[in-house]
Amino acid sequence: MLSVLILLPLIGAVIISFWPQKIGENDSSPLHKNLALLCSLVILFWTIFLVFQFDPNQGGMQFSENLTWIEWLGLNYQIGLDGLSLPLIVLNSLLTVVAIWISSETIERSRFYYALLLLLNVGVVGAFLAQDLLLFFLFYEVELIPLYLLIAIWGGQKRGYAATKFLIYTAVSGILLLASFLGLVWLTGAKSFAYGPLLSQTLPLATQLLLLSGILIGFGIKIPFFPFHTWLPDAHVEASTPISVLLAGVLLKLGTYGLLRFGVALFPQAWQELAPFLATWAAISALYGASCAIAQKDMKKVVAYSSIAHMAFILLAAAAGTPLALVAAVAQMVSHGLISALLFVLVGVVYRKTGSRDVDYLRGLLNPEKGLPVVGSLMILGVMASSGIPGMVGFIAEFLIFRSSFPIFPVQTLFCLIGTGLTAVYFLLMVNKVFFGRLTPELANLPPVQFSERLPGLVLAVFIIILGLQPNWLLNWSEVDTAAISNQLTVNQVQLTMKN
Amino acid sequence: MVTATFQPSKHPLAEYIYRLERGEALLKDSPENVMEVVGILKSYGVVLDAYSNNLNYIAEHQFLELFPFFKYFNGEVTFNKLAQYLCHDRINFEYAEYCMKAMFWHGGGGLDSFLDTSEFTQLAQKAIEAKLKGNFVILTLHKIFPDFLFEQIRQMAYYSGLGQFWRIMADMFLSLSDLYDQGKIKTIPDVVQYILDALVADANTPITYQVKIKDQVYDILPKSANLTFLMDTAVPYVEAVFFRGTPFPGTISYNAQAYQIPFDQGSFAFGALYADPLPIGSAGIPPTLLMQDMRHFLPDYLHDFYQQTLRKEDDLRVQICTTFQKSMFCVTTAAIKGLAPFPLDTINMEEKLANRKYLEKWMNRFLSSRILDVNH
Incomplete structure (x- = not known):
């Protein structure tokens, strides 16, 4: 059930990308917007369906899905939904509809634009649902690419500068997170990257502090906190309105969600x-x-x-x-x-x-x-x-x-x-x-x-x-x-x- | 012997002086302007008709009523009308009172002078005694504060004066619209000439005011006062409402302590010809009430015209105000022509010079007006 939230925008992105275009026709059509809007609305309705299926009193992960992906790496496709991620999934689905709705019908290269918006959705939803540290990292990184392109291509006058700054900052953020996740798994001797509370309890406090510092700075850049914030005003100013909506509304929440999920809990x-x-x-x-x-x-x-x-x-x-x-x-x-x-x-x-x-x-x-x-x-x-x-x-x-x-x-x-x-x-x-x-x-x-x-x-x-x-x-x-x-x-x- | 020569005017608004001298109007002539002006005056006529009826009703039936709760109901106090009133499905009679108070405040003309005479005081005293017979509390208060009730009656006289003035104007504007519909009004000078002729035709219509108290009729403005439509209500009205007005609260606040409001009432320049239409629609801007009223009675062709603008009818009240301002410049043109010392098309040099002096004096007053904006 949860995979639908990841697959739907992915399929939508692929369909829009390969939607036939007549020779000589300008690649800017309201049809692409309508397709993306339809896709985002289906995602929103599916999210609402999940909300009604969700039992808030149960606690723990619900609708879990677990598939072994790369066994030797310890990477599993393990996703689930709990009370921490559900509100953010709903928020993401809602704001994706809003972002597509307010996007210009005459935006240039609209197929690419809406495909990237939906890919961004894939990254964000995947990160909120991931119950595997490496899987979270992958989705976290997947989301960077469309966002970078959305700012760099459809942004304001200094879009190149703002997009590059955003990319460098968040890439550093990703590296720090990856380092902390790898450190945690390797130092504790865990066999996979599966999310497990109290995973760190066997480690000395100094090691825990070191690993947590990586997570704090990594997510601190994403959220962002002073003094790692300088990418955000530039990105907002140069990004188009729909991207700013998603950036402020959902993408920053990846950082705070990560703090609670991987900082406090681990x-x-x-x-x-x-x-x-x-x-x-x-x-x-x-x-x-x-x-x-x-x-x-x-x-x-x-x-x-x-x-x-x-x-x-x-x-x-x-x-x-x-x-x-x-x-x-x-x-x-x-x-x-x-x-x-x-x-x-x-x-x-x-x-x-x-x-x-x-x-x-x-x-x-x-x-x-x-x-x-x-x-x-x-x-x-x-x-x-x-x-x-x-x-x-x-x-x-x-x-x-x-x-x-x-x-x-x-x-x-x-x-x-x-x-x-x-x-x-x-x-x-x-x-x-x-x-x-x-x-x-x-x-x-x-x-x-x-x-x-x-x-x-x-x-x-x-x-x-x-x-x-x-x-x-x-x-x-x-x-x-x-x-x-x-x-x-x-x-x-x-x-x-x-x-x- | 000095020979008078007719030099070009050096006035900043010389263009408008020449226009008037050529027999044209302050407002540029164009079919679009004619359509706008006539259309807006038609709706204004309907609204003035309602205002006039209410002002006359208040003057006659709410005379010295200390708590005139239902003064806007014209004597028909029913549940349905009260519900309509509370739902704001009504004419904004407050605007009529706003204009009445502007006239009362700025005064001018024979009406204002008569209200300061002993003859008026005697007539008013009779009416007060008749109205308050047996009401010892108010009569005692009247003795302690002798000016209060007289001032109330002066205000009632203005209710009546403006009511009578608007009665004539309402009919005039509606007839103008009929003539336009018949194809008899084609240019802005036609509009001005029609208004001028109508003003002249009614110039000597007497303005009188009587109240009926316990089956006895009491004169307040007797026929013997010789008050007439043109000089005693029309001219003071134009002066008070078109030119002077009263500063209204809104997006611009006038600070009396900072001398932003002139001491000399004659120097006031807050009237309709100066008003900025942009704040119309905001709370506390009195012309908003008039524009709200007029929008219900716009002819279809004016609706069609507004529909072609950038915002269609989203900013209808501001558009109405802009058009209304154009029409007021036409009425003002008629007033200027009518009050000119000599016919403006005279060929006599001395008369021409006298007219030029007269027009330059008017133009001084237009310097800060919206004359350039309406002709833009």
Whole structure:
């Protein structure tokens, strides 16, 4: 059942790639978009089907599939779905539909473009489902290639620079992860790369710390945390809107998912040793991201730096490691995925209509007749959600994170709270400049926004509000599995206490 | 003996002076402008008809009512009408009051002067005594604050004055539309001439106001005051609403402490001819109410015209306002022509010079107006 999620986009990518093209016909057809959209919708419906089949109370992997792939290497095609990966799979399926929906119908080389988008989906879904360390690494690397090409070919003016920077950073990230996975398997004498909690327990603490450091830096680049973040603003600015949506909405979550799955769960002892430092790292990253966001003049960069700040809260929650903190971390992943996707979608509409993302140039776009009032209203909603206004999913996730981390890391939590407070500052600065005031004469003749352009934003806004009013629908999925991960930390703590 | 010569005007808006001297209008003549102006004046006529009926109703039936809760219902307070009102399925009569208050505030003309006479005070006092007979609380308050009720009646006089003025204007604009439909109005000068003729024809229509209290009729604006349509309501209206207006809250805030609002009311330049259409549609912008009302009564050809624009009818209220501003420049042209010291096509040099001086004075007022934008 799960393989369908990997095979469907793969088959879709192949069909679109080889879709016949008449001689002399421009390789830019709405048909390719429709095919990709159909494929992504089927994936979304299959994901919804899985959601209804999933038993949140069961705990552990469900719908597992296990095939021996390369026996001598210890690589198995082992996939499964649990409460940690399910919300992210749903998020990925939803945002893939959104990304394809908002892609231009007249995009050049559309066959290649949509095939790459679907291949990206294959990589991301595979990584979330993989229950084998090497398989995870393979999917993690597979996702880099289409993303690199999507930025390098369909990006902005400095796309080459941004794509190469992204590739170098994430390649280093991959190398560090691979090194840590290999080290873990070889040093523990395991016969395969199969995911096994407590795998590291036979290793000395110093070795665990070394291996965990590789994982932390590897995923720290991907998420990204300060000071490994510099690729992200460039990538966002140069990437087209659909790619930014996927990048912020899903791809960064590979890093935080990896931290919980392979950091906390595989190295509970070392994780606890490093937890205070990780919480401090989170606070620094949150404050740095927020401070940088205040200074930005490009709307996309504001949202990009805001991502750095908000993703840091997940590290804070992971460092706290309590059941509530870990479930909050998952909630924050989904929350940030929805909110950042909404903000990028809206920034994309603003850019398409005005030709600018410059907060010093744009003004008065909330004008009810001549501006972009619905887009502006949705932007205000997105900004409120990101700032943690109650009634929206951002509040639920951040409140749970701070509520759970404060008893353990009060100082770091307070600094992160300042970071979340700064969210209101930089986003209100942006919204105030761009949407309020008098519409300037240069912007007085903007083309209308079609309903189809508003629809993705409306859908995301509905999810943000529904999950804000009924958070249990999100939290219930992962409560049992995150509690199990947290339990490993507690057991390890008890064992350490007894030893001492 | 000094011979007067007719030099070219050095005024920045000299082009418009020449236009008027040639018998043209402030608004450029084109079939599209004619269609827009006539179409918008048709819908304006329908709206003015409703405004006029309501202003007259308030003046006559809500006289000194301390709590006029249902003043916009024209005496028909039914559940259905209340439901429609609450669902905002109604005409925005507030806009009519906004214009009335602009006129009341800026004054001018015989109506304003008459309201400061002792004759008015005596007439008003009689009406107050009749209306409040037996109401000792209010009569006592009237003695303590003697100006309050008089000021209320002055306001009622303006309700009535504007109601009567708009009654004539509504009919005039609807007739204009009929003539256009019959093919008798083809150019902007035709529109201006029609308005000018109609204004002149009704110039001496008397403006009077009586209230009926307990079957007894009381004069507030008697016929003996000799108030007439043109000089005592039309001219003050154009001055107050087209030129001076009142600064309204919205995207631009006027700071009185920073002297952004002139002390001299004659220097106000916030009227319809100066208004920026872009903020229309935003909360707190009074013309939004008028545009909301007019959009219900646009003729089909104007809808078709707006449908051809970039945003189709997404920005309808701003488009209506832009068109409305064009039509107001036509009405203003008629007013300028009508008030000119001599016919603008005179060949007498002295008269021409006097007219030139007169037109340059007008053009000074247009310097910060939207005249260039509507002719763009």
